[in-house]
Amino acid sequence: MPDETQDNSRDCVEITENMGEWFVRVVRSGKAQLSTFEVEAYARSFAAGQRAGLHLADSTELPIGAKSTDDPYEVLYFANKYGLTAKSAEVILYANGPSRVACDAAARAFVAAVGARTKQWQAG
Numbered sequence: 001m002p003d004e005t006q007d008n009s010r011d012c013v014e015i016t017e018n019m020g021e022w023f024v025r026v027v028r029s030g031k032a033q034l035s036t037f038e039v040e041a042y043a044r045s046f047a048a049g050q051r052a053g054l055h056l057a058d059s060t061e062l063p064i065g066a067k068s069t070d071d072p073y074e075v076l077y078f079a080n081k082y083g084l085t086a087k088s089a090e091v092i093l094y095a096n097g098p099s100r101v102a103c104d105a106a107a108r109a110f111v112a113a114v115g116a117r118t119k120q121w122q123a124g
Contacts, residue, residue, distance in 0.1 A: 013051045026050045032074050072098035082107040
């Protein structure tokens with residue numbers, strides 16, 4: 001089921017992959033919708049249909065892993081990307097935003113720290 005949130009960005013379609021799951025973020029009239037897929041081909045097909053519906057050229061799709069550095073992350077998209085709770089994502093974005101590079105680095109560090117702490121807890 002897609003998540004919908006307000007987004008003041010221009011209309012666009014983005015595809016990203018995280019831990020084997022594919023995410024398609026569609027921004028239409030200021031509303032962001034995030035859909036998840038287990039199969040890359042399904043995600044790409046859905047994205048192509050959304051681009052056609054928005055009358056966007058195919059070049060508006062960001063390549064896998066590419067990030068638009070001029071737009072801050074939307075909380076739910078960021079949370080899904082890194083497997084975070086919405087609250088954790090919100091804190092990371094608030095502390096490190098609007099830079100996507102800084103937010104990505106902080107999320108990776110947070111996930112690594114939680115993983116290390118979990119390992120310690122299980123071993124001890």
